[in-house]
Amino acid sequence: MIKRIIALLMVMTFAALPVFATGTYDFNSPEFRQSAQQYMCLCGCGQDHLECNMDGCGLNDSFKTEILEKLNDGWTQDEIKDFYVGMYGEVILTAPEKSGFSLTAWITPFAVLGVAGVGVVLLIRKWVNNAQLILEEVTVDSNDDVDETEDEVLRSIIDKERKKYY
Structure with missing residues (x-):
């Protein structure tokens, strides 16, 4: 009790x-x-x-x-x-209030900035990849020209040497 x-x-x-x-x-x-x-x-x-x-x-x-x-x-x-x-x-x-237009007005600039940043990064990656492809093509083409020129020079030297002794 x-x-x-x-x-x-x-x-x-x-x-x-x-x-x-x-x-x-x-x-x-x-x-x-x-x-x-x-x-x-x-x-x-x-x-x-x-x-x-x-x-x-x-x-x-x-x-x-x-x-x-x-x-x-x-x-x-x-x-x-x-x-x-x-x-x-x-x-x-x-x-500002966390609802309605106030929320949109505060978030939109940051969202646009983020999307623009991603777009710039993707654009730069595309440019770098294109530049690498062009560089590879130029390198391969120039190597082929050098190889052909070297082959011609070597053949001419071999032919001269062969003519001397035969």
């Missing part, structure tokens, strides 16, 4: 832990930092909202405060992301 009561108390304690874990977030919490790094600052500095340190950038402070309020209100990072993408479009994101 006591084991059952202890087990019941343990289950109730572990069930209550997520309620205590959803405390308030601050500017140093990992959830806030991860969320703020997802969005580009709109002041033109080219950095994410966590790293933006331009003087006079009023957008960054208000944006950080807004993200922090949404996290403390119970919004998930995906909900916050959907909210800002709906408001500003995908331009606000530091990394």
